[in-house]
Amino acid sequence: MPSNTPHRLFINGDWLASKAGRYSEVHSPSSGALLGRVTEATAADVDLAIDAAEQAFEQWRLTTALARANLLLKLNQLIERDRSTLAHTISSEMGKPLKEAQAELDYCIDLIRFAAENARRIEGDIIPGSRSGEQILIQRLPHGVVAGIAAWNFPAALLGRKLGPALAAGNTVVLKPHELTPLSGLAIAALVKEAGFPPGVVNIVTGGIEVGQRLVANPKVKLVTMTGSTAAGKKIMAAAADTLKEVRLELGGKAPFIVMEDADLDDAADAAVRSRFGNAGQICTSNERTLVHAAVYDQFVEKLLARIKRLKVGDPLAADTDMGPKVSAAELDKVDRMVQKARQQGARVLLGGERLQGEAYDQGHFYAPTVLDGVTTDMEIAHQEVFGPVLSLIKVADFEEALRLANDSVYGLSAYIFTNNLQYLMRLGTDLDFGEIYVNREGGEAAQGFHHGYGDSGLGGEDGKYGLDAYSRHKTVYLNAGRTRI
Numbered sequence: 001m002p003s004n005t006p007h008r009l010f011i012n013g014d015w016l017a018s019k020a021g022r023y024s025e026v027h028s029p030s031s032g033a034l035l036g037r038v039t040e041a042t043a044a045d046v047d048l049a050i051d052a053a054e055q056a057f058e059q060w061r062l063t064t065a066l067a068r069a070n071l072l073l074k075l076n077q078l079i080e081r082d083r084s085t086l087a088h089t090i091s092s093e094m095g096k097p098l099k100e101a102q103a104e105l106d107y108c109i110d111l112i113r114f115a116a117e118n119a120r121r122i123e124g125d126i127i128p129g130s131r132s133g134e135q136i137l138i139q140r141l142p143h144g145v146v147a148g149i150a151a152w153n154f155p156a157a158l159l160g161r162k163l164g165p166a167l168a169a170g171n172t173v174v175l176k177p178h179e180l181t182p183l184s185g186l187a188i189a190a191l192v193k194e195a196g197f198p199p200g201v202v203n204i205v206t207g208g209i210e211v212g213q214r215l216v217a218n219p220k221v222k223l224v225t226m227t228g229s230t231a232a233g234k235k236i237m238a239a240a241a242d243t244l245k246e247v248r249l250e251l252g253g254k255a256p257f258i259v260m261e262d263a264d265l266d267d268a269a270d271a272a273v274r275s276r277f278g279n280a281g282q283i284c285t286s287n288e289r290t291l292v293h294a295a296v297y298d299q300f301v302e303k304l305l306a307r308i309k310r311l312k313v314g315d316p317l318a319a320d321t322d323m324g325p326k327v328s329a330a331e332l333d334k335v336d337r338m339v340q341k342a343r344q345q346g347a348r349v350l351l352g353g354e355r356l357q358g359e360a361y362d363q364g365h366f367y368a369p370t371v372l373d374g375v376t377t378d379m380e381i382a383h384q385e386v387f388g389p390v391l392s393l394i395k396v397a398d399f400e401e402a403l404r405l406a407n408d409s410v411y412g413l414s415a416y417i418f419t420n421n422l423q424y425l426m427r428l429g430t431d432l433d434f435g436e437i438y439v440n441r442e443g444g445e446a447a448q449g450f451h452h453g454y455g456d457s458g459l460g461g462e463d464g465k466y467g468l469d470a471y472s473r474h475k476t477v478y479l480n481a482g483r484t485r486i
């Protein structure tokens with residue numbers, strides 16, 4: 001039984017109650033059980049957190065990179081220590097299977113580790129000046145207060161992905177977990193406190209869209225980094241214009257998954273399934289459109305269906321579960337509506353195509369692993385992000401058609417291709433218009449890579465040295481020693 005006492009806000013190193021006393025409940029998407037109550041922060045609470053972060057920045061920016069890195073590594077040790085309880089929290093509130101929640105924590109740890117390792121490598125330049133004896137220093141300095149706004153599908157890793165590089169670069173942060181999955185963020189806040197970060201360096205506020213809106217509106221916030229839907233990202237970018245703050249947006253996707261005639265079909269089928277049904281299809285890099293060469297189509301579909309039929313759907317906390325529920329009733333309704341519409345538009349259901357029913361499913365938001373055949377580009381499902389366990393099959397005649405259909409999207413985050421044909425591979429750089437391409441493998445970013453999307457998929461990018469770059473700004477100093485001559 002969860003405690004009836006609502007979780008407080010983590011502000012200035014302390015747990016603060018909101019004067020307004022507004023709370024919301026967090027429920028399991030699998031069983032409907034009440035998991036806890038969290039504070040709905042008001043604008044005044046958010047401002048308090050931002051003030052604390054701004055004040056903490058004065059000292060934090062003067063700390064050495066090594067000191068900041070050591071605190072991040074300490075936080076990692078605590079996440080590692082509490083890995084099984086944290087995984088339980090993620091699974092319970094988000095619905096992903098325990099083994100995926102554990103993998104998410106490993107990924108979160110790795111993102112923070114990369115940031116810590118590279119804190120000492122945030123380097124500038126020294127350029128010879130145009131005057132005798134003058135040097136031009138290009139320094140890399142923190143922005144100040146960074147606001148991190150997260151989606152629900154990776155409640156811990158998305159916070160780590162923002163917190164790690166922001167702190168390594170000398171910023172302070174105010175983080176907002178998604179309203180559906182705030183408990184993982186609050187658990188991380190407790191570890192931040194235990195790790196000994198100075199008060200105000202990390203603040204975590206809970207609540208809905210209004211909390212995010214206040215973070216974006218407050219002029220003391222210098223950079224907003226948000227992961228979420230394209231619609232919300234566009235609103236954030238428009239709102240940030242009022243105070244001309246920098247924005248980094250990691251948004252939706254519609255990844256094509258191309259299987260060419262020479263592909264290893266077993267590997268391709270394994271990866272297609274993992275990249276579609278992992279996290280119940282709720283990953284921005286998910287295989288949203290499976291484009292298969294006509295010569296291997298039937299063989300590939302047979303392999304695919306055999307694998308999908310073996311997936312065990314159910315309680316995310318059970319050790320052998322492969323796929324849990326959708327995160328919410330609204331998300332479940334959206335997926336079913338899209339499938340029924342595709343059906344009306346002429347797609348054939350090879351598997352699933354409906355909500356799961358029965359004792360194990362009735363209290364949760366479960367959808368059957370679904371395969372649609374005969375999907376054509378005029379259908380909504382070929383263009384809008386499904387973000388659910390629905391694999392859409394599209395037959396293509398050749399590589400040219402695969403490229404043309406793959407690029408026919410407003411999104412440009414991830415793409416997949418299975419082939420060993422050098423002629424095809426050489427064209428990925430110029431002809432496949434996505435920020436991140438996986439060749440002969442399933443999805444899953446590396447901490448040292450660069451996760452970034454084109455078009456409606458976002459702006460900026462995260463991870464690796466390019467992601468870290470975003471968390472500092474440049475300062476140019478023309479330095480001369482008083483003996484300058486023009």
Ligand code: NAD
Nearest residue numbers: 150151152178208209212213228229232235250251252284
């Ligand atoms: P969402 O846009 O509903 O919410 C994301 C966050 O933004 C939440 O914390 C929410 O409270 C906040 N928010 C919403 N509107 C806001 C506004 N106007 N001002 C300020 N804050 C606001 O998205 P979601 O449903 O949580 O996430 C699903 C989406 O996220 C999918 O489209 C998925 O592809 C995308 N996603 C992208 C990546 C990536 O790295 N590109 C990673 C994970 C998820």
